[in-house]
Amino acid sequence: MLFNSLAFLAFAVIFFLIWQVIKNYRQPRFVFLIIASFIFYGWWDARFILLIMFSGLIDYLAGLAIEKYTSRKRFFLVLSICGNIGSLALFKYLGFFTSNLKVLSEALGLGLDIPVLRLALPIGISFYTFQSMSYTIDIFRGNLKPTKNIFHFFAYLSLFPQLVAGPIIRASHLLPQLNKTRNPTEKQQWEGIKLIVYGFFKKVVVADHLGLIVDLAFRDPHPIQSAPYWWIIITFFAIQIYCDFAGYSDIARGIGKLMGYDFPLNFDHPYISRSFQEFWTRWHISLSTWFRDYVFYPIFQRKITVANAHIAMWITMLLSGFWHGAHWNFLIWGGLHAFYYSVEQITRLPKRLSKIKGGRLLSTIIVLILLWISWIFFRASSLNQAMEIMGIMLNPFNTADFEIERFTIIIGIILFVAILREILAYIGFDKMIKQYKYYEILETVLVAFALVGSVFLRGTGQVFIYFQF
Amino acid sequence: MLRKKLLVIAIVFWSSVFVINLLRPEKEMKTIDNDILWMHKFLWKNKLDIVITGDSRTLMGVSPEIITEHLPGLQIGNFGFPSLIYTDEYFAYCEELLKPDSKSRTVIFGISPRALITYEVEYCRFKEWSQTSRNIFAMKFIRHSGWLKHYFDEITMKDIKNYFNPAPPEYLSVNLPSGWTAARMMPENPGYTVKSYRRRYQELKVDQKRVNLMMKYTGEWREKGINVLGFWMPTGSAIYFIEEKTSGITEDYMKNRLEKAGGTWLNIDTTGYHVYDGSHLRYDAAVSFSHSLGRNIKTAIGVK
Numbered sequence: 001m002l003f004n005s006l007a008f009l010a011f012a013v014i015f016f017l018i019w020q021v022i023k024n025y026r027q028p029r030f031v032f033l034i035i036a037s038f039i040f041y042g043w044w045d046a047r048f049i050l051l052i053m054f055s056g057l058i059d060y061l062a063g064l065a066i067e068k069y070t071s072r073k074r075f076f077l078v079l080s081i082c083g084n085i086g087s088l089a090l091f092k093y094l095g096f097f098t099s100n101l102k103v104l105s106e107a108l109g110l111g112l113d114i115p116v117l118r119l120a121l122p123i124g125i126s127f128y129t130f131q132s133m134s135y136t137i138d139i140f141r142g143n144l145k146p147t148k149n150i151f152h153f154f155a156y157l158s159l160f161p162q163l164v165a166g167p168i169i170r171a172s173h174l175l176p177q178l179n180k181t182r183n184p185t186e187k188q189q190w191e192g193i194k195l196i197v198y199g200f201f202k203k204v205v206v207a208d209h210l211g212l213i214v215d216l217a218f219r220d221p222h223p224i225q226s227a228p229y230w231w232i233i234i235t236f237f238a239i240q241i242y243c244d245f246a247g248y249s250d251i252a253r254g255i256g257k258l259m260g261y262d263f264p265l266n267f268d269h270p271y272i273s274r275s276f277q278e279f280w281t282r283w284h285i286s287l288s289t290w291f292r293d294y295v296f297y298p299i300f301q302r303k304i305t306v307a308n309a310h311i312a313m314w315i316t317m318l319l320s321g322f323w324h325g326a327h328w329n330f331l332i333w334g335g336l337h338a339f340y341y342s343v344e345q346i347t348r349l350p351k352r353l354s355k356i357k358g359g360r361l362l363s364t365i366i367v368l369i370l371l372w373i374s375w376i377f378f379r380a381s382s383l384n385q386a387m388e389i390m391g392i393m394l395n396p397f398n399t400a401d402f403e404i405e406r407f408t409i410i411i412g413i414i415l416f417v418a419i420l421r422e423i424l425a426y427i428g429f430d431k432m433i434k435q436y437k438y439y440e441i442l443e444t445v446l447v448a449f450a451l452v453g454s455v456f457l458r459g460t461g462q463v464f465i466y467f468q469f
Numbered sequence: 470m471l472r473k474k475l476l477v478i479a480i481v482f483w484s485s486v487f488v489i490n491l492l493r494p495e496k497e498m499k500t501i502d503n504d505i506l507w508m509h510k511f512l513w514k515n516k517l518d519i520v521i522t523g524d525s526r527t528l529m530g531v532s533p534e535i536i537t538e539h540l541p542g543l544q545i546g547n548f549g550f551p552s553l554i555y556t557d558e559y560f561a562y563c564e565e566l567l568k569p570d571s572k573s574r575t576v577i578f579g580i581s582p583r584a585l586i587t588y589e590v591e592y593c594r595f596k597e598w599s600q601t602s603r604n605i606f607a608m609k610f611i612r613h614s615g616w617l618k619h620y621f622d623e624i625t626m627k628d629i630k631n632y633f634n635p636a637p638p639e640y641l642s643v644n645l646p647s648g649w650t651a652a653r654m655m656p657e658n659p660g661y662t663v664k665s666y667r668r669r670y671q672e673l674k675v676d677q678k679r680v681n682l683m684m685k686y687t688g689e690w691r692e693k694g695i696n697v698l699g700f701w702m703p704t705g706s707a708i709y710f711i712e713e714k715t716s717g718i719t720e721d722y723m724k725n726r727l728e729k730a731g732g733t734w735l736n737i738d739t740t741g742y743h744v745y746d747g748s749h750l751r752y753d754a755a756v757s758f759s760h761s762l763g764r765n766i767k768t769a770i771g772v773k
Contacts, residue, residue, distance in 0.1 A: 186471040193475075221672050408626045444474045448481035456489060456624045 001043035003251045004204050011040065012255070019259065024181050030151035033178075037158035041124070048122035051087060052158060058083035059132045060153045063139045063146035073140055080136035084129040091119050092126065096326030124164030126323055130290055132157055135171040137294055144172045152178060161252040161259075165245070167266040167286035174261070182260030192257030194447055199250030201450040206418050207244035208459025209411045210236040216405045218379060223389055229402040230393040234372045237379050239418055242270065245284070271371075272426040274363040275350035276340045279371070287323070291316045310345070314338040324378070329386055333377040340370050364426070410457060490620055493628055502619065506644040507598040510548055518543040518571045519766070520563050521648075523579030524553040526702040530742075530750035531579055532759040533647035539763030543573055547648030550595040555584050555679050559595055560686040567695065575696040575770055578683065578732075580723055581704065582716035585683070586669070587676040643752075651752035654745040661746040663707045667715075675717035684730035691731035696770045699727045703739035703758055705747040735765040 001008045015036050022032045038049050062080035066073040089097075095118035102114040135156075138144035147153050156175050162168075184192065217224075217233045224230075249266035256263040266286050273279035280288045299312035314335075321334020344350060349366075353359035373390065380386035392398045424430055433439060519540070521531050528549030536545050548563060567574045642652040654661075687697045701720040704712075713719050724734040738761075743754040750758060 190471055190474060409629070410624070410626060440474075441477075444477045445481060447474075448478040449485075451478060451482055452485040455621050456485070458623050 001040045003248065004200065007043065008040075011036075016258065023183075023260070026179070026181070027149075027151060029181075030149070030155040030178070033155040033160075034151060034158055037155075037160035037163060040160035041158065041163055044123050045120070048125075051091075051122055051125070052128060053154075055083055055087050055129060056132060056154055056157045059136050059157075060146075060150055062136050063153075064148065066136065066139045067146050077136055077140045081133060084133045088125060088129055091122055093322075093326045094119060127166050127168055128157060128163060130287075130323075131168050131171075134168070134290065134294065138170065138172055144175075147175055159261075161255040162263060165248045165252070166284070167249055167252065167263055168290050169263055169286065170290075173264065177261050184257060184260040188257045188260070192254040194443075195250045195254030195257065197254075197447050197450045197454065199247045199252075199254060200454040201247075202243035202250065203247030204458040205453050206414055207240045207247060209414055209457075210240040210459075211244070212460055213404060213406050213411070214240055214379065218381065218385070223385070223392060224402045225392055225398045225400040226402045227393050227396055227398040229400075229404070230389055231372070232404065234375055234379075234393070236415075238271070238368075238372055238375050239415070241375070241378070242267070243418065269422055269425040271368060271422050272364060273367050274354070274360055276337065276344050276367060276370075277350075279367060280337075280341075287320065291320050295319060310342050313341055313345075317341065328383050329377045329380055332383070332386070333374050336370075336374040336377065340374075414457065486620060489624065492632060493624070503644065506648070506650070507550065507594045509646065510546065510550075510648050511598055513546050513548075513566045515565070515568055516544060517546045517566045518568060518573045519545040519575040519577065520566050521545065521547045521549065521577045521579055522553075522555075522559070522563055523549045523702060524581055524584040525549065525551040526581045526583070526704060526749055527579030528648075529642075529650050529652045529752075530702060530755045530758060531762060532645075532649045532651070532755055534645065534649065535756055535759035536763035536766060537647075539760070539767050540573075544568070545647065549579065549648065553584050553595055554586070555683055556596075557682060558599060560682065562595075562599060564686075564690065564695070573696070573770055574694065575698060575766070576686075576690060577766065578697070578699040578727070579702045580699055581702045582675050582712045582718055583666075583669075585675045585679045585718065586673045586716070587679075649755070651755060652745065652749060653751050657745045657751075659705055659744060659747045660707070662748040663705070663711070666708050666711050666748070670711060670715040670717075674715075677717075680718065680723075680726060684726055687727060687730040687732045697727070697730075697732035698735055698766060698769050699723065699732055700735040700737050700762065700765070701739055703742045703744075703750060703754075705744040706740070708748050709739075733769045735762070735769060737761050737765055 001011060018032065022028050038052075041052070042049050059080050062076045062083075065076040069076065095116060098114055099116045102112075102116055105112040105114055135144070135146075135153075139146050147156075152175065155178050156171060159169075159174070159178075214233060214237045217229075246267035253263045253266070264286055266284060268282040268285065270279055270283035273282055296312050296316040299315060300309055302308070317334045317338035318331060319334070321330045321332070321337070324330045324333070350363045353363045353366075373393070376390050376393070377383075377386045380389060433442075436442065519533075519536075521527060521533065521536075523531070526549075528547060528551060531547050531549070533545035533547050537543065546566065548566065553559065563576055567576070639656075640652065640654050642650050644650050690697050701723065727734050737758075739758075742758055743751045745751045
C-alpha cells in the first residue's frame with residue numbers, strides 16, 4: 001500500500017479509530033499491529049507475508065536460543081544471519097550472480113549453460129531483513145534481552161509505517177516502546193502531523209515533479225550531448241531522491257509519533273554537508289549507523305590501524321552500495337563514496353578548507369559536485385549509460401542545444417522552494433526562526449500551505465524509489 | 470493548542486480549495502474524468518462480448534456505440550489506453566474482460582506499430598491502473614466520488630495560462646462509458662505529431678518479441694474458441710508512410726502473421742479518414758470508421 005494512495009487514506013482512518021481503543025491492551029495491541037501491518041504489506045503481494053513470517057520466525061527462535069544456549073550462541077547467530085542473507089541472496093541477488101556467472105563462463109570459454117534466474121523482489125526485503133538481523137546480533141552481543149512473546153517480536157518486525165522503506169529501527173529502540181501503552185502528547189501529535197504533511201509535500205510535490213523530467217532524460221537512448229543539461233538533470237535527480245526517500249521517512253516517523261512511538265531521524269539536510277564523513281551522518285542515517293555498528297566496527301576493531309580503518313570503510317561502502325541493488329552501478333556508487341571518503345581522510349581537505357575564508361562553502365560545493373557524479377551511477381539503467389552520461393558531463397565542450405522536457409514555471413517555483421529550504425538550513429536560519437515571537441502561528445500556516453500544495457501541486461504519482469531496494 | 474492549530478489548518482485549506490476552484494478556468498468538456506475512465510475500464514471484468522484493444526489511436530478512433538448499431542445486444546468495450554504497449558499483462562487482462570458464457574467472445578487488435586515498439590511501459594495508464602484495479606472497492610469509491618475529485622484536481626500550467634490569457638481550448642475530448650474518447654483539436658494541426666514519430670522510429674523499432682507475444686495469445690485464444698480479429702488502425706498519410714518504412718513492420722506483414730496464428734484480418738480501407746493531429750482520428754472520422762469496422766466485425770464473427 002502506498003502512503004500516497006486513497007487506499008492508504010482509508011486504511012489509516014480505520015487503523016487509528018481502532019488504535020485509540022486497542023492500544024491500551026498489551027497483547028491485543030501486538031496482534032492488531034501485526035494484522036494491520038500484514039494488510040498494509042500484503043496489498044502488493046500477499047504471498048510475501050509468508051517470507052516475513054519465515055525469516056522472522058528464524059530470528060525469533062534464534063534470539064531465544066542465543067540466550068538459553070550460551071555455549072552455542074555463535075551457531076544460532078550464524079543461523080539467523082544465514083536465514084536473512086539467504087533470503088536476500090535468493091530474492092534479490094540470484095539474478096545478478098547467475099547472469100555474471102554466465103558472462104564469466106562465456107568469457108572464459110567454459111561452455112557452461114548457466115540459466116539466469118530471477119525471482120520477484122519482495123518489497124522492502126532489504127529493510128526488514130536488516131532490522132531483523134539487528135535483533136539477533138544485539139542479543140548475541142548482550143545488548144538486548146530477547147522477547148519471549150512472539151506477538152511482541154512480530155509487532156516490532158512488521159510495524160507498517162517503516163516496514164517497506166525504513167527507517168531501519170533497532171530492536172533495542174523499538175521493542176521497549178511497543179511494550180508500553182503510549183499516549184502521545186499534544187506536542188508529539190503536532191510533530192507527527194507536521195512530519196506527515198511535510199513528508200507528503202516532499203514526495204508528491206517535489207520528487208514526483210522532478211522525477212518525470214529525470215525519467216524522460218534517462219529514457220532517451222541517445223543522451224543529449226550537453227554537459228550543462230546533464231548537470232541540471234542530475235541536480236534534479238539529487239533533489240528527487242532526497243525528497244522521495246526523506247519524504248517517506250518523514251511520513252513513517254509522523255505516523256509513528258501519532259501512535260506514540262519515536263522513530264529515529266533518517267535524513268538531516270544531507271546536501272549541506274561539508275565532508276563525506278558528515279554526509280553519511282545526515283543521509284539515510286538508520287542504514288549508515290547499521291553498517292557502522294554491524295560491519296565497520298567489527299572489522300575495524302580487529303586491528304585498530306589507519307590502514308584497517310580504510311579497509312573496513314571500503315568494505316562497508318561497497319556492501320552499502322550492493323545493499324541498494326544487485327547491479328554493478330550500485331557497487332560503483334558505493335566504491336566512489338569509499339574513494340571520496342578515503343581521499344578526504346588522507347588529505348584532510350575539509351578541515352584545511354574550513355580554515356580559509358569561504359572554505360566551508362567551497363567544501364560543500366566540492367562534496368555536492370562529487371555526490372552528483374556518484375548519483376549518475378545510482379540512477380542510470382546500465383553501466384554503459386552511466387559512463388556515457390558521465391563522459392558528457394565532465395567534458396565542458398559538450399554544449400549541444402537542449403530543452404528540458406516538461407519543465408514549467410510551477411516546477412521552477414517548487415525547485416526554488418526546495419533549494420531555499422536547504423540554504424536556510426545551511427545558514428542556520430531554521431534554528432534562529434524558532435526564537436521568533438509568532439513562530440508557532442507561522443509554522444501552522446506553513447503546514448497548512450504545504451497541505452494545500454500537496455493537493456493542488458502534486459505531480460504524477462510515482463512509487464517511492466526506495467521500495468525497489 | 471493542538472486544536473487551534475488544526476482549526477487554522479482546516480480554515481486555510483478549505484479557503485484555498487474554495488478560492489482555487491473559484492479562479493480555476495472551466496475544465497475541458499468531458500463526460501467522464503480521464504482517471505475515472507481508465508478505472509471504469511477495469512470494472513468490465515467478465516462483462517464484455519467484444520474487447521477492442523490498442524493505444525491512443527484505438528482509444529480515439531473506435532466507437533463501441535457505433536459498432537453496437539451493427540451488432541445489437543452485444544457488450545462491446547474500447548480497452549484502448551494512451552501510450553499503451555502490448556504486454557503479457559495487458560493481453561491476459563483483455564481475456565478476463567470477456568463474459569465466460571458469451572457465444573461471441575472476441576478480441577480485436579487495433580494495430581499501430583507504436584504499441585509494439587521496444588519501449589519502457591512505465592508511463593502507460595494501463596499499467597498504472599492495473600495495479601489499482603486489484604482493489605475493486607477502492608475503484609468503485611473513486612468512480613462514485615468522481616465529482617468530488619474535480620475540486621481537488623492539480624493546478625496545471627494550462628490553468629495558469631488560461632487564467633491570465635483566456636483562450637478557447639485547443640483540445641476537446643469527451644470520454645464515453647464505452648471506453649471511447651471522442652476528440653478534436655482547434656485549430657487542427659496535421660503535422661503536430663509527425664516530427665515526433667519520425668524521431669521515435671529512428672531510435673526505436675517494433676519489438677518482434679511483442680509481435681510474437683500477440684500471435685501466441687491469438688493461437689491460445691483461438692483454441693479456447695475466442696474470435697481474434699485484427700486491423701490496421703487508420704492514421705494520417707504522413708505517419709502511415711513513416712511507419713510502413715521505418716517502424717519495422719508493415720500492414721501486410723501483420724496481416725500475414727495474424728492469419729498464420731489463426732486470427733482474422735479485417736480488410737478495411739483505412740485511407741482518407743480525417744486526423745486532427747497527424748495521428749488520431751477526429752471524432753466524426755472515428756464515427757465513420759466505426760461504422761465500417763462494425764460491418765466487418767459482423768461478417769467476420771458471423772453474427773446475424
